[in-house]
Amino acid sequence: MSRHRRVPSAAARQRLHSGLKSLQGWAVAANLAEQQLSGYGLRRALAAGIARVIAERDQINRINVFPVPDGDTGTNLAFTLSAVLAALRVPRLANAGEVLQRVAAEAVDGARGNSGAILAQFFQGVSEHLGSRQRLTPKLLAHAVGAGAESAREALAEPREGTILSVISAFASSLKAQSGQGIQNFRSHFAQALAVARDALRRTPDQLAVLRAAGVVDAGGQGFVDLLEGIGDYIERGRRAEPSPLTGALAEDGVDTPALPEFDDQHRYCSECMISADAGQAVDRAQLKAALLGLSISSLVIAGTREKVRVHGHVDAPAQLFEVAARFGRVTSQKADDMRAQTQSAHSLRQQVAILTDSGADIPLEALERLNLHLVPVRISIGGSDYLDRVSLSTAEFYRALRSSPVPPRTSQPPPGDFRRLFEFLLSHHQQVIDVSLARALSGTLQSAETAASREPAGRVQIFDSCNGSAGQGLLAIWAAEAAQAGLSAAAIIAGLTRLRTQTQLWAAVRDISYGVRGGRAPKLALPLTRLLRFAPIVRSNPRGKLSLVGGLWGRARFAERFARTVVRHLDPDRRWRVIVGHCDCAEDAELARATVQAALPNLDTIWVVEAGAGIGAHAGPGSLVIGVQDYLPPQP
Secondary structure (H helix, E strand, O other): OOOOOOOOOHHHHHHHHHHHHHHHHHHHHHHHHOOOEOHHHHHHHHHHHHHHHHHOHHHHHHOOOOOOOOOOHHHHHHHHHHHHHHHHOOOOOOOHHHHHHHHHHHHHHHOOHHHHHHHHHHHHHHHHHHOOOOOEOHHHHHHHHHHHHHHHHHOEOOOOOOOHHHHHHHHHHHHHHHHHOOOOOHHHHHHHHHHHHHHHHHOHHHHOHHHHHHOEOOHHHHHHHHHHHHHHHHHHHOOOOOOOOOOOOEOOOOOOOOOOOOOOOOOOEEEEEEEEOOOOOOOOHHHHHHHHOOOOEEEEEEEEOOOEEEEEEEEOOHHHHHHHHHOOOEEEEEEEEEHHHHHHHHHOOOOOEEEEEEOOEOOOHHHHHHOOOEEEOOEEEEOOEEEEEOOOEOHHHHHHHHHHOOOOOEEEOOOHHHHHHHHHHHHOOOOEEEEEEOOOOOOOHHHHHHHHHOOOOOOOEEEEEOOOOHHHHHHHHHHHHHHHHOOOOHHHHHHHHHHHHOOEEEEEEOOOOHHHHHOOOOOOOHHHHHHHHOEEEEEEEOOOOOEEEEEEEEOOOOHHHHHHHHHHOOOOOOOOEEEEEEEOOOHHHHHHHHHHHHHHOOOOOEEEEEEOOHHHHHHHOOOOEEEEEEEOOOOOO
16 A cells, blocks of 8 residues: 655745754854854844844934934845845845945945944945955954944044044944953953943943934944944844834933934035946045035935945035046935925924925926925936936026037936835825926836835825826925925825816917927928928816817917916916916016916916926927916915
């Protein structure tokens, strides 16, 4: 009689798998209690530390007052370490040296913010010292961490005590001292150094007056201690620890809400980019630092290797930083966060909903700042170089390039990462976020925002299709920001936007369709005909978010006034209207259009004049005008 082997059930196989994982964790812990740490153990320990930082990111944001009180240190550290965490999941990283090399590379690539760049350079220094070692011993760890601390300090143009640097240095010094005493037990070795790091964190307010005044410890230093505590829990117990409450985040007086200082306006934009050396070349970091220090810059950090460098700095003109960087290699991963807007969000504790939009919307600067509207820049490509709309490339510079470049500038939607970074930051200070997006029918921007929003907790980020662009989108974003400041809920704001969307329109008069032809938005056959007949098409947004041809202007005389009269003929003069007039490098025409609209609409609520951005300018071209109109109803709390 034949025998059949019994196949274990799925539940039994799962129990066996769990048992083997526990045994493996026990074996790692046993090694730690002795004298070495394998690549596997290092991966698990770092993952535990990263999980702790990510869990505590909101608390770290709350105590962020230095160098700028913009409340994003926790978010930046979480972004930096999230890139590292993904790399740690690669099972083929067998030895400790390979693990640290991958960690350093991913940290440099994914670094965000001042503390993120410093931490990336710390990992780089540790990795370079460790080389390809199979296992870590306490003595080797001490020397590697010491090299990392020195590398992190050298990355800063102006290192300051009382910051993450002080905490890293204290941790490194303790490891070195214990190594000199012959201590070879990993658990006690790490635990003693962690205690010293905690003490250094507690002393940061004694070293920086701004921390002392706010009653907090340094946010970057707190993030580093959180990382160490997660690692320490794994070393102690041989498994990933549950996230614990923030340790030592606030001063001993128990203040719940730190007294955040105001933004000091020294520099407005937190700017970053990656520089990759040409093949066979190297980035001269000393010369790069000297060149950047020739700018008006603060919080300069240069992290990375000879082949790839991440630059972080606070500036007023991000374009200047990117131009200097381009002298040393290929520049990618540009970003520039508005620290003034971030600081306002960090201070707006009572506002439950944050509003953002993309730079496809044309919004007066006064309204952006007054309403704390956040803007995600569209990407612009000119002659092989990439720019951030209105940040590293001004609107005036864009139109100069549009007129003179043999290859037309191209616009593209922001990548999901740009939205995700801003979503993460805003959600650390507000309950919900609403993105008033460029019409789905006009661009992939809305899809990019949806991709980023899908990674956030359900319901906390809502993407609203404005079915509009340029000035029309801008009017809807302004209303949403006013509603948020008035205290309306996210649901009420979305309902109001849905009603107003049908009462908001964008009109555009295109003086020369050659730019639309070059960009593929207008048929080639139409160009000679419009020039022969001196015809300027007029388009209008429809309920589906597309732009439809609705008429035109014959001849060039009184172009602005005739276009404005065409628009107001479709408006009830007894209604309360809001209007944005946008011009594509033709400010005088915009003023003529404004005066015409103002004279025709006696119940006008507000009329603004703005320079239309690249979102519409790339297709309408210089000399064109846009008018956004809205049958306005003020938000009702």
